[in-house]
Amino acid sequence: xxxxxxxxxxxxxxxxxxxxxxxxxxxxxxxxxxxxxxxxxxxxxxxxxxxxxxxxxxxxxxxxxxxxxxxxxxxxxxxxxxxxxxxxxxxxxxxxxxxxxxxxxxxxxxxxxxxxxxxxxxxxxxxxxxxxxxxxxxxxxxxxxxxxxxxxxxxxxxxxxxxxxxx
Amino acid sequence: xxxxxxxxxxxxxxxxxxxxxxxxxxxxxxxxxxxxxxxxxxxxxxxxxxxxxxxxxxxxxxxxxxxxxxxxxxxxxxxxxxxxxxxxxxxxxxxxxxxxxxxxxxxxxxxxxxxxxxxxxxxxxxxxxxxxxxxxxxxxxxxxxxxxxxxxxxxxxxxxxxxxxxxxxxxxxxxxxxxxxxxxxxxxxxxxxxxxxxxxxxxxxxxxxxxxxxxxxxxxxxxxxxxxxxxxxxxxxxxxxxxxxxxxxxxxxxxxxxxxxxxxxxxxxxxxxxxxxxxxxxxxxxxxxxxxxxxxxxxxxxxxxxxxxxxxxxxxxxxxxxxxxxxxxxxxxxxxxxxxxxxxxxxxxxxxxxxxxxxxxxxxxxxxxxxxxxxxxxxxxxxxxxxxxxxxxxxxxxxxxxxxxxxxxxxxxxxxxxxxxxxxxxxx
Ligand code: FES
Numbered sequence: 405x406x407x408x409x410x411x412x413x414x415x416x417x418x419x420x421x422x423x424x425x426x427x428x429x430x431x432x433x434x435x436x437x438x439x440x441x442x443x444x445x446x447x448x449x450x451x452x453x454x455x456x457x458x459x460x461x462x463x464x465x466x467x468x469x470x471x472x473x474x475x476x477x478x479x480x481x482x483x484x485x486x487x488x489x490x491x492x493x494x495x496x497x498x499x500x501x502x503x504x505x506x507x508x509x510x511x512x513x514x515x516x517x518x519x520x521x522x523x524x525x526x527x528x529x530x531x532x533x534x535x536x537x538x539x540x541x542x543x544x545x546x547x548x549x550x551x552x553x554x555x556x557x558x559x560x561x562x563x564x565x566x567x568x569x570x571x
Numbered sequence: 572x573x574x575x576x577x578x579x580x581x582x583x584x585x586x587x588x589x590x591x592x593x594x595x596x597x598x599x600x601x602x603x604x605x606x607x608x609x610x611x612x613x614x615x616x617x618x619x620x621x622x623x624x625x626x627x628x629x630x631x632x633x634x635x636x637x638x639x640x641x642x643x644x645x646x647x648x649x650x651x652x653x654x655x656x657x658x659x660x661x662x663x664x665x666x667x668x669x670x671x672x673x674x675x676x677x678x679x680x681x682x683x684x685x686x687x688x689x690x691x692x693x694x695x696x697x698x699x700x701x702x703x704x705x706x707x708x709x710x711x712x713x714x715x716x717x718x719x720x721x722x723x724x725x726x727x728x729x730x731x732x733x734x735x736x737x738x739x740x741x742x743x744x745x746x747x748x749x750x751x752x753x754x755x756x757x758x759x760x761x762x763x764x765x766x767x768x769x770x771x772x773x774x775x776x777x778x779x780x781x782x783x784x785x786x787x788x789x790x791x792x793x794x795x796x797x798x799x800x801x802x803x804x805x806x807x808x809x810x811x812x813x814x815x816x817x818x819x820x821x822x823x824x825x826x827x828x829x830x831x832x833x834x835x836x837x838x839x840x841x842x843x844x845x846x847x848x849x850x851x852x853x854x855x856x857x858x859x860x861x862x863x864x865x866x867x868x869x870x871x872x873x874x875x876x877x878x879x880x881x882x883x884x885x886x887x888x889x890x891x892x893x894x895x896x897x898x899x900x901x902x903x904x905x906x907x908x909x910x911x912x913x914x915x916x917x918x919x920x921x922x923x924x925x926x927x928x929x930x931x932x933x934x935x936x937x938x939x940x941x942x943x944x945x946x947x948x949x950x951x952x953x954x955x956x957x958x959x960x961x962x963x964x965x966x967x968x969x970x971x972x973x974x975x976x977x978x979x980x981x982x983x984x985x986x987x988x989x990x991x992x993x994x995x996x997x998x999x
């Protein structure tokens with residue numbers, strides 16, 4: 405799990421949006437998850453300034469908000485690409501060739517697992533079982549799932565994403 | 572062998588969000604009947620049915636409910652654990668996407684039984700596509716008077732809210748899940764007090780798995796006697812199984828408790844694809860026992876699987892073919908736990924890392940004979956001293972695989988060639 409928060413310069417417009425979301429749930433600690441998931445659509449990563457604003461608007465301590473964010477794998481403290489590719493590494497995918505799919509994606513994108521492409525388009529990450537083992541090996545790209553992957557079909561899939569916006 | 576689709580009766584046959592279609596198929600009848608009953612009568616029925624939790628531990632559902640009923644509190648909660656995180660488990664996704672109203676109905680009945688008006692579904696973040704389905708189904712249920720204020724023109728109120736996880740396996744542990752809903756890190760609580768006494772927001776709380784709630788409506792509709800006629804003496808009813816890995820027909824199937832593992836794999840699953848042979852089966856997910864091909868002729872119910880050193884748990888059946896290496900699979904299991912350990916208690920945090928190191932030695936070909944004893948000692952400490960089920964069951968795949976595949980470990984001890992691990996050793 406990630407456990408450091410980077411200090412970064414989030415664009416002011418995004419900070420305003422974050423503040424607007426968080427202020428709707430002032431004093432409601434149990435809505436912190438909802439706030440963070442909504443904010444993650446705006447800011448892509450939780451840097452220190454973002455976390456501080458959420459804490460202030462919701463009336464929580466910064467330590468609480470940081471501690472919360474760093475606990476959950478899907479709340480990110482590292483800048484990530486536009487498309488987050490989550491590769492399942494649990495056993496049911498593992499026994500059906502997940503390793504070869506990982507290798508193919510790494511080679512194709514010229515990055516290693518955990519890294520982001522230079523154009524900030526793709527981030528490759530490992531995750532645990534996506535709950536779609538009937539089509540293992542499986543991945544999730546943002547909110548979409550894909551399965552029964554082979555090295556070839558994984559490359560083809562990535563090509564589709566690249567083609568969508570051109571090189 | 573054939574499936575017995577009781578919980579899955581509607582899946583694939585009705586529009587999952589439509590309250591009309593659910594009701595046309597007999598849905599919400601059980602709730603209607605239950606609202607007219609006294610809490611004690613409902614509990615007696617669930618108890619007579621012998622329903623046991625389907626999330627992993629197999630705890631008697633009626634007993635859990637009894638604790639909450641006997642608490643004197645104006646606020647009580649019903650929580651549905653939909654944080655299906657055990658690797659290889661898909662059953663709750665199938666229920667929630669295919670028949671969400673059956674889950675709402677079970678939760679509302681639980682609410683009536685213990686005196687609660689508010690339910691929460693804690694849904695894992697890996698299922699983002701289920702949120703709109705559940706929200707729409709909830710809206711329809713409220714509009715039809717099956718949830719909300721004055722359900723079915725009675726004075727019973729019950730409503731449900733959906734809360735999201737964010738990728739933490741440990742939140743499937745009930746007290747960690749409650750912490751997470753409260754907006755905290757998902758770290759398990761010390762018990763006692765148990766959730767039945769002090770649960771969500773400090774109030775008495777029933778927390779059950781999705782599949783457990785799916786059983787509730789069926790029991791209230793058809794009665795305990797009928798329910799008991801299915802399954803085994805100690806585990807009545809049916810069970811959802813997720814069949815995955817190296818098997819031809821993967822997916823979620825429903826069988827009476829006590830169904831034979833071998834038949835499920837070969838009759839229903841169609842055996843091993845691509846002309847390979849069966850090497851091993853792991854039941855109950857990454858924390859389950861790993862057994863060899865000669866041991867699979869066994870009935871799957873809660874007690875039989877426990878006797879084999881594992882747990883029926885969530886009903887996951889991972890089939891592993893002979894192109895795999897058992898030590899590599901165990902390493903995969905352990906790296907899962909190392910990653911998902913919340914770090915709160917030492918036996919789990921330290922022990923998990925050490926176990927992984929020890930198993931890695933076998934993979935590297937640098938293990939020595941005494942490492943077996945070290946592994947066994949460490950495993951015992953972890954099972955006894957860890958705070959929650961995660962740390963307690965991490966050693967299960969290690970211990971069972973050593974018992975059932977001693978040969979494979981010995982070969983690694985000798986540094987013999989292994990098609991999977993030798994590559995990692997970088998020697999060929
Ligand atoms: S193990 Fe990969 S989706 Fe379940």
